Amino acid sequence: MSNRTLRIGTRASALALWQANWVKAELEQRYPDLAVTLTKIKTQGDKILDVPLAKVGGKGLFVKEIQEAMLRNEIDIAVHSMKDVPTVFPQGTGLRCITKREDPRDILVLPAGRRSLADLPQGGRIGTSSLRRKAQLLHLRPDLQMIDVRGNVETRIRKLIDDHLDAVVLAAAGMKRLGFAEQIGCYLEPDVCLPAIGQGALGLESRLDDDRTNELIDFFNHTETACAVIGERAVLATLEGGCQVPIAAFGTVNQGQLTLTALVADVEGKTLLKRSTLVPTDQAHAAGVALAKELLAEGAAAILNEVYGCRTFPEAEH
Known part of the structure; x- marks a missing residue:
């Protein structure tokens, strides 16, 4: 990257371009001397439009090719919809910022x-x-x-x-x-249909060792949204979930407290398990892990094992 250029990688859909252009505009307003460019990248999820995501892999389908471009030093940051972002990143990249959430419903x-x-x-x-x-x-x-x-x-x-x-x-x-x-x-409303994990928030991914870029983009991070999404993603990681199983989690922050709700259901909606917790914001990740484990013990393990077709999670002892 030159001294005056920052390259954004994005999908080419109308929504992805809106999101990338919003990030571009915010950067240009904050840094008038910075040239910001967009690189449109077609992902596997953009190519497969006639098959439900649950049948073609789900998480990662909309980010993998963008992450590979970053590792080849073709782009400096990637703008993702947080609900599309897997919990594991390629070595050398990571989630640097989570933006203020739009309406999550x-x-x-x-x-x-x-x-x-x-x-x-x-x-x-x-x-x-x-x-x-x-x-x-x-x-x-x-x-x-x-x-x-x-x-x-x-x-x-x-x-x-x-x-x-x-x-x-x-x-x-x-x-x-x-x-x-x-x-x-x-x-x-969330009590009717709990949102997807990270829904409404954007994530900015960058190379971990790119100090200059990371310093430029740090202002995008919204503390309350980041706290909520960290808790939600801890649920996802603990349940090893993707688009193949109905999993949801949603957090809200109020006066230093995080209310986090998580859900696991079977695909027909006949069995639906939902639990909530209230914790200080600095316990967001631990709360997500604990909430997921509580769901597993109360029946989610059987649902997930049936969906994945293998014994991944230990059944609760009765």
Whole structure:
């Protein structure tokens, strides 16, 4: 990297470019003499659009090629949606900053005349490829039909009409960032549908030994969001989870205390385990680990072992 240039690696989707351009604009405002460029990188997740993520590997599909570009010194930082970021990084890179969170909730895009989940007809067709969303909605409404939809935000919104769906589930953050807020039919509060781990936050990845770049980007880190996401990701790491199993965790910080809730469900939503804890913010990681272990002991181990097809987690003794 030259003295006056910083190279950002990003996916080429509309949402990824919005996020990367936001980071670019913030850097340029803070450092007027810094030239910031974008490098668009196509990831495996961008190439496979006709298969649900749960069947093609899930976590890592949207970051691997970007991380490889960083290791080849082709880019200096990567801008990721935190919910796409695995808990293990390639040697030499790491998560440097977690930005202030946008609205973390899920939302429904609905046809005219419908205003809530309760308005959906019996046997309604719901568009989502997320096992997390499917399991939680089926737990509430076993009558619903879950229809796999992939693609960018605009494509999935369009499928409401094109595929004759009764609702499409999306993240509020993406809808708002791309200017589609007026198309939000209703919000799914966390007690209805617990968000994905890291949902709404961005992560900035960099090389661990790149002191100059790390110093430039440190101002992006938002302490409260970072605390919440650290706790959420500790749940994920302890459960060894990915997109193949319905796992969720969501943290909020208030007056130095972290409220952290975690969830594991089977793919049909018949069994859903949810637990919460309240801890000081400096115990975020430990709280996530403890919460995950509590879920494992209370039945999550059996769910995860069935999904993964092997005995990965010890069963609780009875």
